[in-house]
Amino acid sequence: MRMNTLANGTLEVSALCLGSMTWGSTNTVAEGHAQIDMALDHGINFVDTAEMYPVNPISADTVGDSERVIGAWLARTGRRDDLVIATKVSGDNPGWVRDGRGYDGDTIRETVDASLARLQTDHIDIYQTHWPIRGSYMFRQNWGFDPSSQDRATTEAHMRDVLAAMADVVAAGKVRHFGLSNESVWGTAQWLRIAREMGAPEVISIQNEYSLLCRLADTDLAELCVNEDVGLLAFSPLATGLLTGKYQHGALPDHSRKTTQPELGGRVTERVFPTVEAYLQVAEKHGLDPVHMALAFSVSRPFMGSTIFGASSLAQLERILAGKDLVLSDEALADINATHKAHPLPF
Secondary structure: OOEEEEOOOOEEEEOEEEEOOOEOOOEOHHHHHHHHHHHHHOOOOEEEOOOOOOOOOOOOOOOOHHHHHHHHHHHHHOOHHHOEEEEEEOOOOOOOOHHHOOOOHHHHHHHHHHHHHHHOOOOEEEEEEOOOOOOOOOOOHHHHOOHHHOOHHHHHHHHHHHHHHHHHHHHOOOEEEEEEEOOOHHHHHHHHHHHHHHOOOOEEEEEEEOEOOEOHHHOHHHHHHHHHOOEEEEEOOOOOOHHHOOOHHHOOOOOOHHHOOOOOOOOOOOOHHHHHHHHHHHHHHOOOOHHHHHHHHHHHOOOEEEEEEOOOOHHHHHHHHOOOOOOOOHHHHHHHHHHHHHOOOOO
């Protein structure tokens, strides 16, 4: 398994990261533990979670259960040093977490302790904001994004408050590093600038959606990541299963996410299935499993810290791990780029 470094080389993570967002809903505790065991056996040392997980569905009754699955595994095995664990504090929400309340400095001091208790550990390797309090253009909000109502002074005051709390939890040894999720280039730059002014922990990673179908990070964010040593942690690299081809030609596999989320979070559009078909043809041309091709493409990007994938079964995990060391040929990459130019941003 290829390994990457974050935080100026002080944190080593596998190029693939095991996502946990279905542990406690789609997957049982035992299945979550089996996934961790299998991932470790194949060289993956990185697990991502969040206080609001599991999803599908998200429920106030299950908030924190994915962290509890990881905590139970740690308590049973004692293998804390074998895992890099990232989790997140939730932003404003419909009421799943803290009655919809987002986060500020005081909240983070509380939520870090709550996550530590659920994870049954004394430290979190990367503590991330799940989405910006001021709003975000992620999850298809980019099509109508309008930041004109934002107030810079309010945003900066919030960032300073959060960074002061992050400095406290890092100094206490509860958190090693600070990361973002669903952030913009401007927002990330401000977090970095203010942290440097304050002497607070600097952002080491940003967890945004990235896949063959969603390449918003390729330009300005890529430049920031490379020049500021901020690793992209890509989520949904298989575009919620679209890139596997399992939904082509109207197919609807039993128990798949599309059975409960027909639009797959806005990813199902008139253009998406022809685009997927084009990528499936590239995979076939080069004799590749489309799952392996999609993940290898993400891993190959020069700004990538790690690529987060999820599996709803051990069979899915086995399929993914079979391609964990794939390196795409120049010819395959050229065909991928040609397909991207012909089918940009299909959702």
